[in-house]
Amino acid sequence: MPIESSLNLGAKVTGIGTYRPKLIVKNNDIAAKINSSDEWIRERSGILERRYANANETVVSMAVQACNEAIKNSGITPSEIDLVILATATNPAQLPNLAMEIAHEIKAFNAGAFDIGAACSGFTYAISMANSSVVSGDSKNVIVVGSERMTDFVSEFDRGTAFLFADGAGAFVISQSKEFQISNSVWGADGSLKDWICMTKNWPEFYDNPNDGFPALKMEGQKVFRWAITEMVGIAQKILDEAGVSVEELGAFVPHQANMRITDHIAKSLKLPAHVAIARDGTTMGNTTAATIPLALDTLKKNGEVKSGELALLLGFGAGLAYCGQVIVVP
């Protein structure tokens, strides 16, 4: 007997939702602790301000808000969601993973749920998983959410990271569609570079020496910068080639908001035409790891810089090191 298949034709993003923590933190609020200045932070990263989550703005609660907004914008009901995927690097506990709680809170009682961990590439990897789930027939609707409390794991005294990382959440609803509105993804990883963005210690190491400081993020900034501005240009072009899309046909370029100087360099190297909107949400949101891409696309839409129906090139890259990206039709 042949295996039955309900292969659907395609998938599309049907709704976007975001959550931005209430507390706005300007460069001058944090510069003293890292012996720096507003000017230095702006020049180094392009960041003017960022958001820090308070005690009530947890990875789950921020994700729930973002998901609820995405669900409302998509026009589906929570009971129609088949899968909830959370991309995060900042679950504060080993277990349980958080997608299950999020699914419960958004009333997606028919959904399966899991977390994925791919740091700054997490959201775009999650999009790829959602696309596969819909196109295979496993799901009619998937919600992918990136949610982070980077401030739980970044030292306010680390000159290399304190001014970069911040908190927030963003979500997409991805639904069955007659057309292919999400391209195949291009992804990769280089585990030989795992130490370029990592923690100062792991939990067992902290347990052995608890007085030596909490685990915190550390980064080889210059090395990561060089990797991003060299490798990601070719990857961005590969994504476009695989999607059969030229830079002229793009409406927006939405890279992970690591650093505006990386964004500028990749955009220039790709020779993006003037009409292509370039996401710069990081200037007021900082680097929210798995949440930067949905937050950034949301801002471009709200500002009218990209319109529904236009094409957006999404590219996540970072810790691992790893990367993943695709072209989508903007909902």
Next chain:
Amino acid sequence: MTEEQIVSDLAVILNEVAGVDQSKVSMDKSFLDDLEVDSLSMVEVVMAAEDKFGVKIPDEEVKNLKTVGDAVTFIKKSSN
């Protein structure tokens, strides 16, 4: 390649990458203190210099290149 030519080509790169006034670029100038080229811009300057001069400048070497003169000396040595 003469020293003057390398300085002149470096000045073009510094201008393109970091907006440095080409007339300010001379052997004695410090990248960071005199020309205000920060460590991220140095990455881009090094990459452009590698392309321009056909040399390889490893990461461990970059931190030793504090002045334009240091860079010119390294490039001259690597080109021979």
